Amino acid sequence: MEPAPTLPDAVIDALLQGRLADPFGVLGPHRDEHGVVVRAIAPGAESVSLADRAGKPITAASPMTAMTALHPGGVFAGRLPDAEPPKPGDYRLLIRWPDGNEQCSADPYAFGLLLGDLDLHLLNEGRHLELGNCLGAQCLTVDGEAGVRFAVWAPNAQRVSVIADFNGWNPVRHPMRLRHGAGIWELFIPEALGAHGGSRYKYDIIGAHGHALPDKADPVALATEPPPATASVVACRGHGAPPFQWNDQAWMDKRARTDPYAAPMSVYELHAMSWQRAANDTAQGWEILADRLVPYIRDLGFTHIELLPITEHPFGGSWGYQPLSLFAPTSRLGPPEQFAAFVDRCHQADIGVILDWVPAHFPTDPHGLAEFDGTALYEHQDPREGFHQDWNTLIYNLGRNEVRGFLLAGAVHWLEQFHADALRVDAVASMLYRDYSREPGQWVPNRFGGRENLEAVAFLRDLNTIVHERCPGALTIAEESTAWPGVTASVASGGLGFDFKWNMGWMHDSLRYLSQNPIHRPWHHNELTFGLVYAWSEAFVLPLSHDEVVHGKGSMIGKAPGDDWQRFANLRAYYGFMWTHPGKKLLFMGGEFAQWREWNHDEELDWPLLDQPLHRGVHSLVRDLNRLYRELPALHALDHRPEGFQWIVGDDHQNSVFAYLRRAAPDSQEVVLVVVNMTPVPREGYRLGVPFAGDWEECLNTDAGYYGGSNLGNGGRVEAANAASHGQPASVTLTLPPLATLVLRYKPDGPPG
Structure with a gap:
């Protein structure tokens, strides 16, 4: 024996x-x-x-x-x-x-090596763009055995164990194997031991210096348990449950062949947890949100929604801008497959989905990425490079292959696995400059002695190149608030390669103008005209975002001066100016019906206001502006080119009147005349040059009684005479309503005068 x-x-x-x-x-x-x-x-x-x-x-x-x-x-x-x-x-x-x-x-310890050499090679080089199918918890059948393969990058750890509800959270039970060279720890745990879809788990790590670290959530978790709990959750797709069945192929095909610059893009930005709340004042789930939000957006005519970050985040008050699980939709609203179904519903209703995405920084929560293996792994070790003073967060080390690859794979994950149509990249300016929000001596120059973050520039170019190569029709949008050149120029021409950039200058200038008492506006006239000086230097989105209705800035209606009637008239005229100005459009929720109070992420919008005529009037105006913007090529086809815009009157400081033409093509008869009167004084007999004599339809008047205005206007149409004015061969004489925007469309087949 x-x-x-x-x-x-x-x-x-x-x-x-x-x-x-x-x-x-x-x-x-x-x-x-x-x-x-x-x-x-x-x-x-x-x-x-x-x-x-x-x-x-x-x-x-x-x-x-x-x-x-x-x-x-x-x-x-x-x-x-x-x-x-x-x-x-x-x-x-x-x-x-x-x-x-x-x-x-x-026996978990009877299985051989799990990840292939190619996987490890690509992980080392930061070129594994399918980390969501490689690392983390993957439901697999290995050698005929069903179970979950766990894999995590922790190259400096002395030991890593899977701890989970199926092993009593005991770190002794399931220690993992280290794949030397790649720094990946892996272990396959059979389903018979309790590892399956829905299992909660973390990693217990002995760090580089021999000390036990706080239990760590999985950086590549595909699902999490609802905060404030912090465990990752095994999300089995296709193992024990059928994969999600998409029904949006028609949308995806159309998206791939659409020219985004010539197409209308009107974006409704929202915080999914506070758009509407449930009866018990908790967030609605994705299913209920789809039932209510999709028809609402379709009725209002927005082409896209943009969700504040829905990547899992520990603190709700960060609105998602301090995420820790870059591969997992927040569990506050339901499991990942419900989010996929939500996107599918949007696409079937012809609504695109934009996700805010945050590669600039991450929070310091102990269960997260901070000192993940006992060393500065995801972040820079030097706080002059690795700590955001403004947000008390850590900065990704974009010079490290594995970190860069982690972020790139996260971006691709949302576009490919969840069919997102665009990523709006947050805080790009903070990534581009090493001295962002820092005093001398608080930052480290680049290798040439400059302030530019060369690693971030390379990362953003890689991001945009990969997205455009792998995801036909998907877009990237930069929130970038400086004059960095070529944000939307192609990578081949030396640019960063984004499709669009938020026009923060236009937003600040125009809101400053809006807040002025009309009697003072003649001295601020250029705040509405200056945006046209640089309007085609980048491909722009005009953003009235969540950042403009928080932290004491007041609501959109609260920014307008005067009594209630003038406030609403000011806001309606301003929206008319925005929707007819070159650039794509973005409006944060609540702005569409002039909510009085600032946005609060813990409360739903003030929906009862829609029962009040002035608020309902703004809501109706936004619907009509979206309809007109979509239907008239002159308002969107040449958004990105100067041939689509021409000033008629840009210097009438005394009367605070602005007039301009929008064109669908340089020689087209698809022409729109826009006139904005930003004083409460009606103006009779205001003459303006136009390119064509004949019939002009007054297709929108923000002073219409239907919207809550005084109903002053031009009776729906005017006749342009063959009398030259303002450098144009013909002219019209208009009545300009107080605090109002008029939109007139040339009708070549209209009735004779």
Whole structure:
């Protein structure tokens, strides 16, 4: 009879203390001079036996069928009758627990290497763009055994274990194997041990200096448990449940062949958790949100929605801008498949979905990425490079291949796995400048001694190149508030490669003008005209975003001066100016019906205001502006080119009147005349040059009684005479309503005068 297997006391102690760096060197099947010995660790187990696939003892007469307890802490060993180490499925571990439960499972430590050499090579180079299918918790069948493969990057850790609800959160039970060179720890845990979709888990890590770290959530988790809980959740797609079935192929095909610059883009930005709240004042789930939001957006005529970051984030007050799980939609609104269904519903209603995405920084929560393996792994070690003073967050080390690859794969994940149509990249300015919001001595120059962050520039160019190569029709949009040149220029021409950039200058200038008492506006006239000086230097989005209705800035209606009537008239005229100005449009929720109070992320919008005529009038105006913007090519086809815009009157400071033409093509008769009167004084007989004599339809008047205005205007149409004015061969004489925008469209087939 072969001697009973043993282990040195020091190895047993290391196992039970969770400090054994190479558990596969001890656990599982191993050949020694007497045959094959199998060792297992099951703290708290009553007994462990070797069994066949059916759970029967492998050799009924052999005393070695029941494994020997090498230590009362739960280390067991036994022998197999075979001379060669078995395959993973050749035997089972039959574990009996004191409560009478039994587990009969393949041995996690009988499986060979899990990740392939190509995976590891691409991970090292930062070029593995499918991390969501590689790292994290993946439901797989390995050697005929169903279970979950866990894999995490922690190159400087001394030991990493999977801790989960299925192993009692015990770090001794499932220590992982290190793939040297790549720094990846991996372990396959069979389903029979409780690892399956819905399991909660984290990683227990002994750091680089031998100290136990706070339990870490999975950086590549595909799902999480709802905050304030912090565990990752196994999300099985296609294993035990069918993969999500998309129904948006028509949308995806159309998106791929659409020219985004010539197409209308009107974006409704929203915070999904506070748009509407449930009866118990909690966030609505994705299913209810789809039922209510999709028809609402379709009725208002917005072409896209933009969601504040829905990547999982620990603190709701960050609005998602301090995320930790860049591959997981927030569990506050439901599981990942419900978010996919939400996007699918939007696409079927012809609504695009833009996601805010945050690669600039991450929070310092102990369960997150900070010092993930006991070292500055994802972040810079030097706080002059790695700490955001404004937000008390950490900055990604974009000079490290694996970190850059982690972020690039995260971006691709949302576009490919969830069919997102665009990523709006947050805080780009903070990425581009090493001295962003820092005083002299608080930042580190680049290798040439400059302030530009060269690693961030390279990352953003890679991001935009990869997105445009892999995701036909998907867009990238930069929130960038400086004069960095070529944000939307192609990478080939030396630009950053974004499709669009938020026009922060236009937003600041125009809102400053809006806030002025009309009597003072003549001295601020250029605040509405200056944006046209640089309007075609980039491809712009005009953003009235969430940032403009928080932190004491007041609501949109609150920015307008005067009594209530003048406030609403000012806002309506301003929206008319915005929707007819070159550039795509973005409006944050609540602005569409002139909510009085600032946005509060813990409260839903003030929906009862829609029952009040002035608020309902703004709502109706936004609907009509979106309709007109979509229907009239002159308002969108040449958004990005100067041929689509021409001043008629841009210098009438005294009367605060602005007039301009919008064109669909340089020589087209698709021409729109826009006239904006930003004083409460009606103006009779105001003459303006136009390119064509004949009929001009007054297709929108923000002073219409339907919107809550005084109903002054031009009766729906005017006749342009063959009398030159303002450098144009014809002219019209108009009545300009107070605090109003008029939109007139040339009708070449209109009735004779």
